[in-house]
Amino acid sequence: MASACTDSSAAPKPPQSGKAAGSTAAPTAQPSSPPGPERLDQEARDLLHLTDPPSLDEEGFVSSGSLAVPGQNLDETIESGTALRVEVACAGEGTVTFTVVSGTAKTAQRVDCTQPMTSGFDFTTAGPSLAIQADSPQEDKVGTAYKVSHI
Structure with missing residues (x-):
């Protein structure tokens, strides 16, 4: 009988070690969760064919990158009256509204992140700076990317 009690007390120990193995399996399952912001930003940069680091040798290149949401990048080296081509892209679920502002000039473009495509528009600065903003509910x-070039 005493050996039966020893056997029954030994039986619960394997399930306890099984629970410990299950808890170590949980962190392994976490990396298979949906892509994080960095991954989504990279997907958006890929849509614009942006390289890391950006290709500064490209003719007409002004700036490029990803934006935090909500967030803004500011370039204070642009001259007023500069004609630019702005291309934007996003990846993920939902929409992003990209807003470009320079002095009194302002253009907003809403982009559907579920569609793997880019959106572009021409923009002429009206001040000595260029702000690119991204906002999304x-x-x-969502991940974002933009590229600005001289026309």
């Missing part, structure tokens, strides 16, 4: 589910 789904800020944790």
Whole structure:
């Protein structure tokens, strides 16, 4: 009988070690969760064919990058009256509104992140700076990219 009690007390130990193995399996399952912001930003940069680091040798290149959502990048080296081509892209779930502002000039472009395509528009600066902003109601589910070139 005493050996039966020893056997029954030994039986619960394997499930306890099984629980410990299950807890170590949980962190392994976490990396298979949906892509993070960095991954989504890279997907958006890929849509614009942006390289890391940016190709500064490209003719007409002004700036490029990803934007936090909500967020803004500011370039204070642009001259007023500069004609630019602005290309934007996003990846993920939802939409992003990209807004470009220079002095009194302002253009907004809403982009559907579920569609793997870019959107572009011409923009002429009206001041000595250029601000590119991104905003989205789904800020944790989108990645962004933009590219600005001289026309």
